[in-house]
Amino acid sequence: MSWQAELSQIYRELDKCLSKLAPECKACGECCHFDSFGHVLYASSMEVNYLLEKAGPPKEPITKKVCPYLVNNLCTAREERTLGCRIFFCQKDWQSTSQDLYHKFFRRIKELSIKYQLEWYYTSMLSALGELKEEHVEK
Numbered sequence: 001m002s003w004q005a006e007l008s009q010i011y012r013e014l015d016k017c018l019s020k021l022a023p024e025c026k027a028c029g030e031c032c033h034f035d036s037f038g039h040v041l042y043a044s045s046m047e048v049n050y051l052l053e054k055a056g057p058p059k060e061p062i063t064k065k066v067c068p069y070l071v072n073n074l075c076t077a078r079e080e081r082t083l084g085c086r087i088f089f090c091q092k093d094w095q096s097t098s099q100d101l102y103h104k105f106f107r108r109i110k111e112l113s114i115k116y117q118l119e120w121y122y123t124s125m126l127s128a129l130g131e132l133k134e135e136h137v138e139k
């Protein structure tokens with residue numbers, strides 16, 4: 001099995017947990033407008049490499065304001081999106097559940113990077129996209 005297949009399996013397991021918990025989301029896309037929403041999305045380099053490989057480099061320019069995968073307020077990388085994207089919900093009582101889930105699944109993803117000896121750093125998703133995008137454009 002490849003690291004990509006194992007990461008995909010981890011994401012599927014997380015999605016199953018989330019579908020049982022059923023946090024509310026009206027898919028408005030506001031949380032993907034980082035600037036106006038007032039938050040930063042963090043991700044590991046490994047996950048951003050996966051996103052770039054599977055969804056392709058974003059067509060929209062990378063700015064600090066909005067995720068370049070958001071088009072017409074919809075995520076165009078839904079299957080490949082990172083742990084932080086999957087776990088974030090603006091529901092008021094969601095934070096402690098999301099922290100528990102984040103730590104649990106983050107640990108598994110980090111272990112995967114060690115198993116496959118992959119480069120690992122943790123930064124804002126936009127910074128990682130900017131840094132890693134060129135490597136995927138050249139492929």
Ligand code: SF4
Nearest residue numbers: 025026028029031090
């Ligand atoms: S989590 Fe909240 S802000 Fe983000 S898309 Fe869903 S409803 Fe909109």
Ligand code: SF4
Nearest residue numbers: 032067069070075085
């Ligand atoms: S990848 Fe999708 S869910 Fe994640 S920030 Fe971008 S548009 Fe939003």
